[in-house]
Amino acid sequence: MSEVAHHNIPAVDMINATSRLQLEASEVRSNKPNWGSYYRSKMIQEDDYTLVTNYENAKSKEERDTVIAANDSNGQLAKTMANLITQVAKDQNVRYVLTLFDDMLQEDKSRVEIFHRAAARQKRTAFSQYLGILQRQDNFIVNQMSSIIAKLACFGVSRMEGQDLQYYFSFLKEQLKNSTTNDYMNTTARCLQMMLRHDEYRHEFVDSDGVQTLVTALNGKTNFQLQYQLIFSVWCLTFNAEIAKKAPSLGIITALGDILSESTKEKVIRIILASFVNILNKVEEREIKREAALQMVQCKTLKTLELMDAKKYDDPDLEDDVKFLTEELTVSVHDLSSYDEYYSEVRSGRLQWSPVHKSEKFWRENASKFNDKQFEVVKILIKLLESSHDPLILCVAAHDIGEYVRHYPRGKTVVEQYQGKSAVMRLLTAEDPNVRYHALLAVQKLMVHNWEYLGKQLDSDAQKDSMSSIIEKPAEVTQSIHELIHTLKGQIKNASTNDSVNTTVRSIQTLLRQDVHRREFVEADGVQTLVAGLTGSTNFQLQYQLIFALWCLTFNPEIAKKAPSFGVIQVLGDILSESTKEKVIRIILATFANILNKCDDNEIKRLAALQMVQCKTLKTLELIDAKKFDDPDLEEDIKFLTEELTLSVHDLSSYDEYYSEVRTGRLTWSPVHKSEKFWRENASKLNEKQFEVVKILIKLLETSKDPTILCVAAHDIGEYVRHYPRGKTVIEQYQGKAAVMKLLSAEDPNVRYHALLAVQKLMVHNWEYLGKQLGTESQGEPVAAK
Structure with missing residues (x-):
């Protein structure tokens, strides 16, 4: 606390910041409750009535001290305040009690010990009975209570700890997160300022992700006063050496640097520079100190310092800070390597297309350094891929992951280990086309070895099948094959732009050049996906890319054999x-x-x-x-x-023609279907290959939406059992009868008609009689089987 107090930043800015709470409190003080009425109605006890009225009637601090002293040893003051807060029904009167309580502590900080002593006698903390008030619906009551709790935690020698402290910090963080709707943000910030002046509270705040909440609030739209209060809290944190060490990784420097480059308020400039000085002064580790300095340089702090020095502020402390920072940052720039610059940028989380990202020399010399500190840089890049919503950051992070594994092939295992590959794959379906593009390039680099060859292949339109060993072992890329197919399916289904589909298909082409991956692709329904893409594609270039992938597959004899059945x-x-x-x-x-x-x-x-x-x-x-x-x-x-x-x-032969047509699934009224000679000679052939043709016909009945196909399939099922009666059992066995029956309620009248004929053929023996029945216009009920 002495550190903060001795620095030439006035404490009054923290204590008396104008806020909505203070403005409303002025009005609350003028609306005293009718305590007599409460007492006569027995809504409050006599001791409580006597104490509160005596305290209100006291005209000076000395008189108020006398009232308090008379009610200290027996704990009556603490008891009365708690009773009035919890037992008074009207929010208006609770507001008054809390304002009275807050004024009492503000007038004399030592009075907080009265409440701590009373709580200790009851073997509890002074905070426990008040923390629940923070859940009330009235915002004034909640924030006035928060202000009182902060004073109880800071004014005396007793400190908040354990669950009480965790609960209170959680409350303050939630208030900060609602900065756009919280009209009492200045009060929240003031409470936080009070708390963080004490080193005992700083670690708990940092450990509960409080800094991230502060930085997020600073990055949002805040007025000048609130901005100053939040930065004051950050400045308080930097007095702790362990926390100052974490500043580069917590985003503190970049957030303050952005504000510094735009602010014209001397008060804000002063507190930011004081924070930067603290960080560089408190950190002993040379490497971390250097990183902090580099982040300040990246935020153009040197330029700001130059402008400030020219203004000649009449403030020795400020002049000292400007001089100190100028010297420290200038030294860091002179000793700056490209990797230092890159490392600092990654740690800040604010990736941009600075020259190092596109420098072949940089990657050749520094890729292996990504393994330092237990792969720290790799982990940060992957985290950015998973959590950032900024297209620029996602593009650069995906690019850098790709370059890392390109120049350090063993890094693929590292990226896989920390789920980096999955993170990149997910970006193949990102909304932003640039993100999709850089994700695709990264995926390709994660999966191939021969980079010179890959570059030529990607730039070539007329490509031949390659047996070069450019792809990883199949076990390492199976997941990627499935993910690429899933991505392509989504793009086809959602009618994605041609660019996004083309880039995905190119990645698939790269895989299918190697025979070892073709089977996996087929087993993952890859062929069906390519065919679906071709069925719905009208774009010439995409059409070519998809056919090229199919062509690659046909170099495998086993896959080529399946072509007729794949469509x-x-x-x-x-x-x-x-x-x-x-x-x-x-x-x-x-x-x-x-x-x-x-x-x-x-x-x-x-x-x-x-x-x-x-x-x-x-x-x-x-x-x-x-x-x-x-x-x-x-x-x-x-x-x-x-x-x-x-x-x-x-x-x-006619059966060859029929068999080929059925295998395609594209049934039409070709002559064989209506040929009595064909069915008499060939019906039994439908049993071959374990009833293959029968199964296909039934599947078409179950899945097709085309009325013509449904009509022909139903007709052929009927003709099959008419000329091969034992086929009824086969149809029944493979649920063909149920499939036909469902079509009796189809929308298309032709489908219903052919389904009805098929059902009758499945149920009767006397075909001559059936033919006569069907030939008459007036038909009775279908003839039952004998």
Whole structure:
């Protein structure tokens, strides 16, 4: 306390700051309660009535001291104040009692010991019975009580501690957080000033995150007086050496530096400089002291000091502070390294595109220093990624994480360990496009090794499949694959900008260049996601990027085999039939060639070829061949595909055609569906491969929204059981009957009609009789099964 008192900053600024509470208190004092009425109504005791009226009638401090002395030893004064505060019903009269109480302590600070002695006799603290008043609804009562509690805690020798202190600091912090709606902020700040003048309270305040609350309040919109009071509290804290050491990491210097660079109030300037002097004087560790000085330099404090020195203030203390700070900060600038500057910026939490972030030389020389002090810088960057809402800070932090692992590859493990990878991945869906861009670059750097190669690949439009070992081990990137797919799904669903989707797909392309990651991508529903993107995409560049990713997948024979069942061929065939872009045509034909080349299963290969034929690929190839592209690779793909597809057409049976159509899921009223000969010869084939065709038809009935597909699927289920009666059991086993029954209430009348026919076929044996029934306009109830 003596430290603060001896500094040439007037205490009156702390005690008598004009506030709403003081203005209202003047009016409260003039509205004395009718204590006689309370006494006659037996709402207060005789002892309480006698004491309060005697105290009110006392004309001087000496007379008031006499009244207090007569009621000290027996504890009556403390008892009466507590009784009146808790037993008087009207808020107006409680206001009066609290104002009387506050004036009593303000007039003579030693009077607080009367209340501490009385509480000690009852084996409790003087604060315990008053802290609950802080929860009252009347703001004047709450803040007047807070002022009294601060005086009880500070004026005497007894100190608040333990749960009482924690509770009170929690209350003050909540009041500070509501700075925009709290009309009594000056009173809150004054209470905090009083508390923090005492070193016993400073650590508890810091440990309860009080400094962060103060800094947040300072960063908000505050008037000059409140700003001064809050900075006064910060200044009080800096008298504690341990707290002064934490100033660089708590954001104190940057908050004060911002105010200093803009303030024109001498009082504010004086208290900020005094705080800066305290910090540099109290810190003994050379490294921390240097960091604090660097943060002051970054806040342009030297320029402010230069301007102040030119004004020649008539104040020796202020002149000493200006001289001391100028010397300290000048020395720190002369001895400044780029890493010192970077470290100071990161610790401040205020990242910006200062030159060091983009300096290749800086990262080459300093990336390993991020491991110092148990990876302190890495942890701060990750925390900023997780908590900041500033796009600039997020961009720079993501960039720096990427550069760290690029120049220190083992840092990937560190970033992963502290959940940095997840933090970066989440930013792939950020609203700000710049944040998404820098997050994507960071993700790529977290996953690849060969940076020169990556740069070339990302800048190239015509890319070939690469077997280079550029990606990490699969176990290390599985999570990233899932997260990238999840990100892409969200972007497609929410119709994100083409830039954001393109950047995500490029990252996926980088992964799929290495075969070891392709299976994981497929197992994570990656193909379905790419197909969904193509189905809804009209942008040429995005279309190309998505097809390129599919092309990468088809270099794996096992994945190429699955192409017919994934719907890849159909969606690429549709695009091929309409596209005029050579780049898109080239990549689709290369993908088709891969599928047929890589697949060593003749049956699946034939199915793939049939799907391509159904997409009218032969006609498209004929048109493309007529254009005579000057590209040997493209000519070879055209020649190869033409030969393969022509051969498949010559050897095509009606069941092959039907099977291929069902596998695509795109059912239409092609001739085979209505052919009696087809069903008579082929119905039993629907049992092959563990009833594969039957299962697909049932799945279409359950999931499709297309009326045509539902009509054809229901029709085919009916024809299957009509020509293969034992198929009823199969349909029942795979819930096909239930699926058909549900369609009886479909909105589309055609769907209802074909569902009804299928239900009847599932329930009867006498098909000739059924045919006659269906052929009449007047139909009775469906014929029951025998």
